Amino acid sequence: MITERLILRPPVQADLDGWAAALADEEAQRYLGGAQPREVAWRKMAEMTGSWALMGYGMFSVILKDTGGWIGRIGPWRPEGWPGSEVGWGLARQAWGRGYALEAATASMDWAFDHLGWSDVIHTIDPQNATSIVLAHRLGSTRLREAALPPPFAGRMIDVYGQTAEQWKAGRRARQAAAKR
Numbered sequence: 001m002i003t004e005r006l007i008l009r010p011p012v013q014a015d016l017d018g019w020a021a022a023l024a025d026e027e028a029q030r031y032l033g034g035a036q037p038r039e040v041a042w043r044k045m046a047e048m049t050g051s052w053a054l055m056g057y058g059m060f061s062v063i064l065k066d067t068g069g070w071i072g073r074i075g076p077w078r079p080e081g082w083p084g085s086e087v088g089w090g091l092a093r094q095a096w097g098r099g100y101a102l103e104a105a106t107a108s109m110d111w112a113f114d115h116l117g118w119s120d121v122i123h124t125i126d127p128q129n130a131t132s133i134v135l136a137h138r139l140g141s142t143r144l145r146e147a148a149l150p151p152p153f154a155g156r157m158i159d160v161y162g163q164t165a166e167q168w169k170a171g172r173r174a175r176q177a178a179a180k181r
Contacts, residue, residue: 001060003107006100008060008075010052011045015061018070019045022092030129032090033153048073057116059088062095062104071095074104076112076121081150083160084122087112089135101135109139110172113165122162124149136161140171 001008011019020041022028036044051058059075072091078084087108089101112118123141125132141161149156163171 001107001111002065003103005065006104006107007063007065008104008107009063010058011048011061011073015070016042016045018061018092019073022072022090025093028090028093048077051077051079057112060104060108062091062100071100072104074101075108076116076118079150083124083147083149083158084162085112085116085118085120086124087121088123089132096131102138105135105139109168113168118165120162120164121168122160124158124160127157127159133159133161139163140168 016038020038023036023041023044024038026035048058055078057076059073059077061070062072062074063070070092072089072095074089074091075087077086077088087105089105091101095101109121112121121141122144123132123136123139124147125136141163144160144162146157147160148154149158
C-alpha cells in the first residue's frame with residue numbers, strides 16, 4: 001500500500017536492522033515493553049510475519065518512499081486473546097513528529113475496514129502514553145474501556161480506544177469535506 005510519503009508492506013528480513021534499532025531505543029519502547037536486544041527484535045518481526053502467513057494481515061513495515069528507510073510498524077493486529085481487532089503503531093524515534101504515524105494509521109484503518117471487512121477497530125494504549133492517546137483522538141477514536149492484556153503481558157492494564165467502521169467512514173467524509181473548504 002502506498003500513501004503520499006510512505007510504503008506500507010509486510011515485513012521482510014531486510015527490515016531487521018530497523019526493527020532492532022527501534023526496539024533497542026529505551027525512549028521509543030517506553031510504553032511497549034522496554035528496550036529489547038536484537039534477538040528479541042527478530043522474534044517480534046517474525047511474529048508479525050507469522051501473522052501475515054496465518055491471518056492474511058499483520059502490522060506493516062513503514063518505509064519512507066523517498067529514501068527506502070524503515071521507520072516503524074503500523075497496522076492491523078489481533079493475536080489470540082487480544083481485546084479486539086487492533087490497528088497499532090510503533091515508530092522509530094527519528095520518525096516522530098512528522099505526521100507519519102497519522103498517515104500510516106489512516107491508511108491502515110481504511111485497509112482494515114475496506115479490505116479485511118472489520119466492523120470496528122481498537123488501539124491498546126498505556127494510560128501514560130500521551131502521544132499515542134493524541135494520535136488515537138486524531139484518528140477519531142475515543143476511550144472505550146480499561147482492559148487486561150493476555151499472556152505474555154498478563155496483568156498489564158491498558159486503555160482501549162476505538163471506533164466502528166461507520167464512525168470511521170463518517171469521520172473521513174467530514175474531514176474530506178472540511179479540506180475542500
